[in-house]
Amino acid sequence: MSHESKYLLTEADLPHQWYNVLADLPFPLDPPLHPGTMQPLGPADLAPLFPMDLILQEVSQERHIDIPEAVRDIYRLWRPTPLYRARRWEKALDTPAKIYYKYEGVSPSGSHKPNTAVPQAYYNKLAGTKRLATETGAGQWGSSLAFACQVFGLECKVYMVKVSYEGKPYRRIMMETYGASVVPSPSPDTAAGRAALAETPDSPGSLGLAISEAVEDAVMRDDTHYSLGSVLNHVLLHQTVIGQEVIKQLDMADADPDMLVGCVGGGSNFGGFALPFIPDQLKGRKRQIIAVEPAAAPSMTQGKYAYDYGDTARMAPIVKMHTLGHDFMPAPIHAGGLRYHGMAPIISALYEHGLIEARAVAQRAIFEAAISFARSEGIIPAPEAAHAISVVLDEAARCKEAGETKTIVFNLSGHGHFDLVSYDRYLSGQMRDFAYPTESIEASLARLPQV
Numbered sequence: 001m002s003h004e005s006k007y008l009l010t011e012a013d014l015p016h017q018w019y020n021v022l023a024d025l026p027f028p029l030d031p032p033l034h035p036g037t038m039q040p041l042g043p044a045d046l047a048p049l050f051p052m053d054l055i056l057q058e059v060s061q062e063r064h065i066d067i068p069e070a071v072r073d074i075y076r077l078w079r080p081t082p083l084y085r086a087r088r089w090e091k092a093l094d095t096p097a098k099i100y101y102k103y104e105g106v107s108p109s110g111s112h113k114p115n116t117a118v119p120q121a122y123y124n125k126l127a128g129t130k131r132l133a134t135e136t137g138a139g140q141w142g143s144s145l146a147f148a149c150q151v152f153g154l155e156c157k158v159y160m161v162k163v164s165y166e167g168k169p170y171r172r173i174m175m176e177t178y179g180a181s182v183v184p185s186p187s188p189d190t191a192a193g194r195a196a197l198a199e200t201p202d203s204p205g206s207l208g209l210a211i212s213e214a215v216e217d218a219v220m221r222d223d224t225h226y227s228l229g230s231v232l233n234h235v236l237l238h239q240t241v242i243g244q245e246v247i248k249q250l251d252m253a254d255a256d257p258d259m260l261v262g263c264v265g266g267g268s269n270f271g272g273f274a275l276p277f278i279p280d281q282l283k284g285r286k287r288q289i290i291a292v293e294p295a296a297a298p299s300m301t302q303g304k305y306a307y308d309y310g311d312t313a314r315m316a317p318i319v320k321m322h323t324l325g326h327d328f329m330p331a332p333i334h335a336g337g338l339r340y341h342g343m344a345p346i347i348s349a350l351y352e353h354g355l356i357e358a359r360a361v362a363q364r365a366i367f368e369a370a371i372s373f374a375r376s377e378g379i380i381p382a383p384e385a386a387h388a389i390s391v392v393l394d395e396a397a398r399c400k401e402a403g404e405t406k407t408i409v410f411n412l413s414g415h416g417h418f419d420l421v422s423y424d425r426y427l428s429g430q431m432r433d434f435a436y437p438t439e440s441i442e443a444s445l446a447r448l449p450q451v
């Protein structure tokens with residue numbers, strides 16, 4: 001009998017390649033369209049935004065893509081990350097389920113996001129880019145890119161959604177510590193920001209609007225490219241180091257999962273965790289693979305599978321995805337990283353074809369689950385990651401009821417050390433759930449582009 005609590009790989013086990021699920025999907029993805037012409041995008045359309053290496057990865061059909069040594073070298077600062085067996089939590093829940101979690105909170109910024117920030121900065125450096133512009137919601141992506149830019153000597157400009165800029169100063173300070181310059185969005189620095197400020201001077205901002213500002217910044221300057229922390233194919237590709245490590249670690253634990261669970265905002269941590277299991281799924285080793293989203297921004301469970309703009313100002317490409325509409329404004333839930341209106345095209349297609357499931361959970365339930373987890377395992381999860389934990393909690397209870405010994409693995413995408421005010425709200429009884437946004441979803445879906 002083994003009583004191990006964690007399964008550790010050595011640096012030699014760090015993957016040498018990313019896994020590209022597009023090589024294995026039995027169906028093609030619908031092509032992204034140009035937001036102006038509504039014609040399929042070519043590499044030249046993306047060239048003002050991304051270096052060619054990333055554009056080629058975005059459309060690649062190669063099953064494996066080599067991770068450059070310079071990137072592996074930076075990954076080694078925190079990778080491989082640990083896989084834990086949640087023995088103490090299992091006991092507290094009195095469940096026969098076996099629960100494992102992959103912990104991405106050990107990275108410099110405390111989440112999975114540097115897995116893609118580092119290669120994105122690297123390929124830009126290689127292409128001669130001097131400066132990257134990006135948006136950030138709660139600040140996890142901005143702090144990850146700020147770190148990666150510092151590593152490769154690039155300037156970094158971050159448009160941070162104004163409510164977060166004002167309400168979450170610690171992430172801003174972290175970005176500035178890594179050397180980035182941060183402005184609240186809407187900002188006076190771009191036409192999109194000035195237009196928003198003219199219309200609503202005290203606008204709290206939104207992720208869609210901040211994306212518009214960063215894209216405009218990159219398009220207007222020759223020395224600057226744009227960088228996106230989720231949704232795109234190349235972002236999910238970079239994140240597959242997570243799932244590849246998990247497969248090795250489950251092997252060490254002699255465990256074969258019945259269920260894989262991850263939270264979804266734009267779909268990148270879930271994709272990175274789950275995509276390496278898709279070949280099994282296609283070969284008939286069927287597992288329950290569950291994407292968990294917030295009930296306040298339920299793009300998969302309530303949205304439409306349709307072409308939509310990636311951003312509010314309709315400057316970003318139009319992609320086929322599960323969407324709530326590009327101008328959908330989600331309620332101000334505490335899991336800021338899960339408020340995007342759409343879902344990664346790869347994740348959307350997997351869902352549409354029945355290869356994965358989706359569930360939506362309300363925010364009080366996720367904090368209840370997070371606190372139960374923290375009191376057994378010690379780690380205080382990011383509110384985003386707590387969405388996965390909430391579903392695992394439900395499933396562990398179901399196993400107890402049915403007397404089933406399922407093996408459940410989830411991705412703990414990050415820690416919640418910068419989210420303690422949200423925990424305070426919950427613990428002091430001030431947190432509320434938001435009414436289901438049925439009407440606003442209907443209204444924004446009525447404004448989908450006609451393609």
Ligand SMILES: *Cc1c(COP(=O)(O)O)cnc(C)c1O
Nearest residue numbers: 230265266267268269337384414
């Ligand atoms: C950003 C973030 C998410 C959501 O983004 P995805 O692209 O869906 O992974 C989830 N968890 C944490 C900790 C994050 O920082």
